[in-house]
Amino acid sequence: MTLTGSRGAAPVRAPREIAAPGTGGVGDSPLRPDGTLKVKGEFAYSSDLWIDGMLWGATLRSPHPRAKIVSIDVSEALAHPGVATVLTHEDVPGRRHFGLDHTWDQPVLAFDEVRHQGEPIALVAADHPETARRAMEKIRIEYEVLEPLTDARRAAFDPTYPQVQPRGNLARHQPVRVGDVEAAKARAEVVVSGEYRVGIQDQAFLGPESGLAVPAEDGGVDLYVATQWMHNDLKQIAPCLGLPEEKIRMTLSGVGGAFGGREDLSMQIHAAMLALRTGRPVKIVYNRYESFFGHVHRHPAEMRYEYGATRDGKILYAEVEILLDGGAYTSATMNVVGNAASLGVGPYEIPNIKIDAYGVYTNNPPCGAMRGFGAVQACFAYESMMDKLAAACGLDPVTVRQVNAASQGSELATGQVVWAPLPMAEMLQQARELPMPPPLDPADLRNLPGGASQTTHGEGVRRGVGYGVGLKNICFSEGFDDYSTARVRLEVIGGEATVLVHTAAAEVGQGLVTLEAQIARTELGVDRVVIHPADNQVGDAGSSSASRQSYMTGGAVMTACQAVREGVFALAAARLGRTYDDLSLAGGKVVSESAGVLATIEDVLGDAVVEETREYHHEPTTGMDPVTGRGDSHTQLALCVHRAVVDVDVELGLVKVVELAAVQDVGKILNRLSLEGQIHGGTAQGLGLAVMEEIVVADGKVRNPSFTDYLIPTILDMPPMRLEILENADPRAPYGLRGAGEPPTLSSTPAIVAAIRDATGLALTRVPVRPEHIAGGS
Amino acid sequence: MRVTFTVNGRRETADDVWEGESLLYVLRERVGLPGSKNACEQGECGSCTVYLDGTPVCACLVAAGQAEGREVRTVEGLADGDRLDPVQEAFVECGAVQCGFCTPGLVVQAHDLIERVAQPSDAEIREALAGNLCRCTGYEKILDAVRLAAARKAAAS
Secondary structure: OOOOOOOOOOOEOOOOOEEEOOOOOOOOOOOOOOHHHHHHOOOOEOOOOEOOOOEEEEEEEOOOOOEEEEEEEOHHHHHOOOEEEEEOHHHOOOOOEEOOOOOOOEEOOOOOEEOOOOOEEEEEEEOOHHHHHHHHHOOEEEEEEOOOOOOHHHHHHOOOOOOOOOOOOEEEEEEEEEOOHHHHHHHOOEEEEEEEEEOEOOOOOOOOOEEEEEEOOOOOEEEEEOOOEHHHHHHHHHHHHOOOHHHEEEEEOEOOOOOOOOOOOOOHHHHHHHHHHHOOOEEEEOOHHHHHHHOOEEOOEEEEEEEEEOOOOOEEEEEEEEEEEOOOOOOOHHHHHHHHHHOOOOOEOOOEEEEEEEEEOOOOOOEEOOOOOOHHHHHHHHHHHHHHHHHHHOOOHHHHHHHHEOOOOOEOOOOOEOOOOOOHHHHHHHHHHOOOOOOOOOOOHHHOOOHHHOOOOOOOEEEEEEEEEEEEEEOOOOOOOOEEEEEEEEEEEOOEEEEEEEEOEOOOOOOHHHHHHHHHHHHHOOOEEEEOOOEOOOOOOOOOOOOOHHHHHHHHHHHHHHHHHHHHHHHHHHHHOOOOOOEEEEOOEEEEOOOEEEEEHHHHHOOOOEEEEEEEEOOOOOOOOOOOOOOOOOOEEEEEEEEEEEEEEOOOOEEEEEEEEEEEEOOOOOOHHHHHHHHHHHHHHHHHHHHOOOEOEEOOEEOOOOOOOOOOOOOOOOOOEEEEEEOOOOOOOHHHOOOOOOHHHHHHHHHHHHHHHHHHOOOOOEEOOOHHHHHOOO | OOEEEEEOOEEEEEOOOOOOOEHHHHHHHHOOOOOOOOOOOOOOOOOOEEEEOOEEEEHHHOEHHHHOOOEEEOHHHOOEOOEOOHHHHHHHHOOOOOOOOOHHHHHHHHHHHHHHOOOOOHHHHHHHOOOOOOOOOOOHHHHHHHHHHHHHHHHHO
């Protein structure tokens, strides 16, 4: 294919085509195409790139969450030996702001004011990372430090609170109104209420932000980056660099995990600016400390819920307020608020609903996309409410959920009707009936809460069981024209029919490249599939977010393959001199249902190349009404049920999660091995939020930006898992599939907290649950 | 300064090494072996695990100068050409690899475990790998992989 413009030199270890091993189609579990490279240490991550003569870029960031910038003096830094250039906001070639959605409110480099700790102010390019660090220390910035605005509630509701940024302090308020809540209050026999909080969670992907920018002869730049959505990056990068999009060639390099944290730009524009200024390749690699400031996090939430019900547990009304703190810039806050609102009461049938979801600006750490995206926060609250309601009605937690469970044909809070199977009551039953793990052998102290620290011999240890259900929208919602593009090429190479699949979709670890090969094999009956590196020389694939790539890029590869198949049939007809209307491709052959095998695909193709590019769009959605929240805002919904079993040392407040069982409906199992990995991994991140993970903030400053102080689950923290995977097809989706990566992240958190409540009898209204919340009896 | 050491059986010399550089930096940026990963650079995540004179260490915590004259084996030195080590093979087969950034460190650490303990129990596997963070897999498939590699190795010997 043709590249526009003229590229710069290629780096050592540039991403290249990878042949997919094995023979498996849709439903099999062939090996990952990139697996062997990864276990050998040969897979080229964006931090592994190297090119002759490259410089190292570094980013000077604000130590203050809110301050006026009085002056910036880079002269001393520029004079430091080994420094190639130092850049500030004055050097931004084009637009000074970028942004993930339509609100371009984030400065490429801060000017006039900094609005969060870690906001980028200046860039250095030097011959060694240490040179760059030392030069940064010589940049003189005079600040007028201001009191940070950190009170999300005042930001939302107090008009006298100072503004964080010119847009005002309220990013979005999305109401949902159903029925008549006030009238329903009069009929309620049981009323329960609660206030819940969710702390800031970090994606904590293992591969920090990094990439390489290579200046090109045409005045453009080649960018090798780790991102979730190349084309959306490009839309922001090009105007800020003052370049047309075709002069920026982007190639996806190895991505060390994402989980939402790579939706926003990090080092892309910065590295390109340094490369264009110096005329030399520039590599930027954040370390872990910088990574905590280099991407947005999961929104912290304050949530107030009140449910009224009949004595037998049927919910009559829900009154809900969800307050999400987005930090200084918009990022994904608009859509996170939309999700929190539309999924605010989860998969339950409730006739009268009043939800108000708010997203605000503050000088706290910036927040945006993370796996679960607004649905996680609400899920912790509504599932906690279900347990509270169960207790108030004298019902068990499973029954109260079954009494109110949505099912196919139900209306959700937005009025959207569940059109696909949603066997929630049955899934809960299945979770309940799974065998319970036996008591752990206390003779091996590693089995007890506290583990090898030997903090107990079993005294004070109580077991608890809890359930959680989570409903997640799959693909982009609220009227967004969501699509993906795939180019598929079939030709004979070395005597063997070979499929080349080319998309811009980001493989971030989830296994999309495996699935692309499976789909090609199923649709084209050819074993040999090669995956082209993802780049912007093919159309937009959308983001590796919202559990959408199996659906969207899977759908695009499927339809492109089907178009290629038609091309092969046409060649077959020309070669055989007659047409058939019952052809298929299987086992490397063109097969007629009536006449049997007609020819090998190689014979039919000869020297011909059949190449087709297709876009795949999902069923359109609508926006949410700004007053009532009504609308068919989601294209697919997916459900996961968790049962958690915990042992809690009630004296020390230590929790050992003993087992996690998940029942999830995925529509169709495309690749069991990858799918199980998604459910396991999603569950683990939910466990992290339940009992470990929080970015601790004081006065707008992060207190724990390291893996020493921000703890994510280790292999000792994760218990054995039991999975029950259902296949109730969604008839609208490719192969009937349902996106699977996010739902388990929703439901595992409330299940674990419910189990801790069961063990301790405590209310536990915030996550993560810390030892002092248990031992202190909160 | 100049640092000379053996990596995966090959003698390597790195010149102009700044005294503050770690063994990890020298491996990745000077010797051309970026397989060992830079996820935290403070010894918490284990993604840079390499053998130093036969003992697994976090390469990020070893100063480059400390490697002088010593023997380093990295993830790139485990396979025999195209023939993967049983641990590597099992990681791919069992789905223990997703984004793969933790994989090099885990593979080296698991390799060390089954060198020392032929048939490790689950508790032993968990203890041995407790210093290696993985954000993608939830560790279930990693346990599967170590069990499989140990079983295959035991069967072969």
